[in-house]
Amino acid sequence: MTATLQGLLPFLTYFGTGLAAMVLFKFLYALLTPYDEWTLVTQQKNTAAAISIGGALLGFTLALAAAASNSVAYNDFLIWAGIAMAAQLLTFTLVRFVVLPSIVEKIKNNEIAGAVVLASINISVGLFNAACMTY
Structure with missing residues (x-):
């Protein structure tokens, strides 16, 4: 039992x-968006905002999981987690200003199609980000 629990502190x-x-x-994601996702989701029941923030969190967490599983030390994990975060935030910025400049209005207007595209891009980049961390 003691041998099994030796990994508990690193896990935590x-x-x-x-x-x-x-x-x-x-x-940080909320700072990049001109709207408050949580207000849109919790008070206005905006499904598009829920899909959007959900995809962003999932995309980041995929990359974060890869950083955790592939890091050789805690400091290594912190560095790659920061890189994963930067990549995901840059993705939203590029989508917002270059790829789909109308995405902000689509999310505010609860347009599900736009949210699905944004979430899909975020998840795809997160998955690719994770795959690139398998060094």
Whole structure:
């Protein structure tokens, strides 16, 4: 039993850091969006906003999971988690200003099609981001 629990502290360290990184990602993502996703979701029942933020979190978490499983040390995990976060935030910025400049209005107007495209891009980039971390 003792041998089994030897990994508990590293698990808690990585898991706690990962959860904190997810919260930080959500906060930074919200700074990039001109609308408050949580208000749109919780008060206005905006499905498009829920799909959008869900896809962004899932995309980031895919990359974060790869950073955790492929890192050789805790500092390595922190560096790659930061790179994953930057890649995901850059993705939204590029979609918002270059690929789909109308995405903000689509999300505000609860247009599901736009949200699905945005979520799909975020998840796809997160998956590719994760695959690139398997060094």
